[in-house]
Amino acid sequence: MPNLLDFDLDGLTDWFATLGEKPFRARQVMRWIHREGCDDFAAMTDVAKVLRAKLAERAEIRPPALLRDSVSRDGTRKWLFDVGGGNAVESVFIPEAGRGTLCVSSQAGCALDCAFCATGKQGFNRNLSVGEIVGQLWLANKLLGAAGGHAGDEVDKDNGRVISNVVMMGMGEPLANFDNVVTALRVMLDDHAYGLSRRRVTVSTAGIVPGIDRLREECPVALAVSLHAPDDALRDRLVPLNRKYPLRDLMAACRRYLDRAPRDFVTFEYVMLDGVNDAIAHARALVALTRDVPCKFNLIPFNPFPHSALGRSPAERIRRFAEILLEAGIVTTTRKTRGEDVAAACGQLAGQVKDKTRRTQARPRQTMEETRT
Ligand code: SAH
16 A cells, blocks of 8 residues: 655656546645645545545555654754664754754665764665655654644744754665655655755765766755765775765766755765864865865764764864864854764664664674664
């Protein structure tokens, strides 16, 4: 039975056509599901009764089940969602003055194994379906009391939404689950669904070059690239994917992206690792590396997790590092660590993953229980 959370408007329209239903019916149902947060066909009062009955028989609206809801002292909220088969993924809601950002997962686990990331250490199980990706937003909206468009105004003055921004920065590598992520992005952008602006939806990638090019063609949204090192030797170690797509190719892909992107810069994320990538020389090398790429830098103080064996750069060193980028004319911000007390900070999302890659077995010291948050 189809789960209607799996469809963007085109997909829903096509499926409605197989039922002999007109496109405007698909638009109506799309609005009920996503704007109103409705999962009961009987309640879709402006939809013809016969169609409501038909839908109730042949379709479902099924988000992932909520396993845990944690609230940080700073107001950050983390949800653990069951996606079946012993896998669970996390989403994080970060409230800030004037905006609310939802950080969404794209995979159960991650195959990339970056040296500093808790998700990677858990190994990889599978891609999330469209419904599981969109379902995180659908549920978050409901849990925040925002579905139906009643609660937003005091939270986001700009567009009256509690969740005004989505970042694909949760568990997984979004461009490794390309088709499902793009369909989910279309739902986020659709005016009949969440109606988010392209500038407020960000895909973050560790640097899958062909994926960046496809995203540019198929669904350009704001782009963040997890850079973390200014040269290939160091980046090969920190982000093993770099061996496949080295910095030269990555920078060229970023430049190509910008002629279609909704914003005129790429955001480079850079995790600050004590004594590893945080020297003055690294900052100078970054300035040279990104000379031809209009960009902003977002420095992320490393967030520790069990057995990570890496440390966070001291605040003073991060400040000096930022200063060098700023002096070169690059807008640079340092990410405020949010939700650390509930392990909701960048790189700490671990959910539960039935590892298929056997990575966890290769590291006997690290048990599932220890990596869980
Ligand atoms: N796979 C995508 C999406 C993950 S985004 C990507 O790599 O971009 C999560 C961001 O947090 C990435 O920039 C990632 O590099 C960063 N990150 C991972 N582990 C971290 C840690 N322990 N401390 C701080 N940032 C971390």
